[in-house]
Amino acid sequence: SQQGEEDPQALSIQEGENATMNCSYKTSINNLQWYRQNSGRGLVHLILIRSNEREKHSGRLRVTLDTSKKSSSLLITASRAADTASYFCATDAGYQKVTFGIGTKLQVIP
Amino acid sequence: NAGVTQTPKFRVLKTGQSMTLLCAQDMNHEYMYWYRQDPGMGLRLIHYSVGEGTTAKGEVPDGYNVSRLKKQNFLLGLESAAPSQTSVYFCASRHYRQRGRETQYFGPGTRLLVL
Numbered sequence: 001s002q003q004g005e006e007d008p009q010a011l012s013i014q015e016g017e018n019a020t021m022n023c024s025y026k027t028s029i030n031n032l033q034w035y036r037q038n039s040g041r042g043l044v045h046l047i048l049i050r051s052n053e054r055e056k057h058s059g060r061l062r063v064t065l066d067t068s069k070k071s072s073s074l075l076i077t078a079s080r081a082a083d084t085a086s087y088f089c090a091t092d093a094g095y096q097k098v099t100f101g102i103g104t105k106l107q108v109i110p
Numbered sequence: 111n112a113g114v115t116q117t118p119k120f121r122v123l124k125t126g127q128s129m130t131l132l133c134a135q136d137m138n139h140e141y142m143y144w145y146r147q148d149p150g151m152g153l154r155l156i157h158y159s160v161g162e163g164t165t166a167k168g169e170v171p172d173g174y175n176v177s178r179l180k181k182q183n184f185l186l187g188l189e190s191a192a193p194s195q196t197s198v199y200f201c202a203s204r205h206y207r208q209r210g211r212e213t214q215y216f217g218p219g220t221r222l223l224v225l
Contacts, residue, residue, distance in 0.1 A: 033212070040219075041218060042216030043200070043216045045213040092212060096141065099155070100154075102150060102152035
């Protein structure tokens with residue numbers, strides 16, 4: 001079964017707007033990671049947030065983590081057409097592997 | 111560095127045929143993984159390996175076998191392909207468990223169609 005579940009499953013916004021994606025998970029984790037997948041390609045790591053962190057930034061990306069609610073959010077500010085992709089959260093519970101959610105498909109309209 | 115490479119990129123099989131997917135990484139990573147990706151299902155772990163000569167089952171291992179004879183290579187085998195194995199297969203690798211090295215690096219994927 002999937003550990004992480006992203007919400008929404010699909011999101012369409014205008015270029016320049018902010019995009020927010022959410023991830024919920026079920027068990028305790030060591031860290032949570034976000035990946036991006038362009039159509040027909042492999043996944044690319046974006047950012048990692050540890051269980052003792054609440055917020056992390058990387059360029060136009062902001063990730064938050066609420067371990068009490070077992071949820072995380074990924075915010076992409078000032079979106080660009082090139083941000084069009086699927087975004088996945090992955091939870092690392094310390095068993096030598098991570099578990100991926102089903103992803104959010106983001107479309108940024110120029 | 112080539113990173114993680116997968117061979118072949120695309121393959122069509124008939125039901126009952128066998129094939130092997132090859133994954134190679136040149137980053138000296140200890141851990142390697144095979145996933146399948148299906149519409150609406152995200153990535154599901156098939157098998158993984160935490161070192162040369164060791165393998166373990168993931169979430170959906172039935173119908174697949176793996177081998178890790180060399181540290182840089184991880185092979186995924188289908189002994190008797192079924193239409194349900196039509197999917198996109200991704201290989202990934204990462205360093206062993208160490209703070210700051212948890213990132214997985216993915217290959218470009220292999221599209222498999224079983225008729």
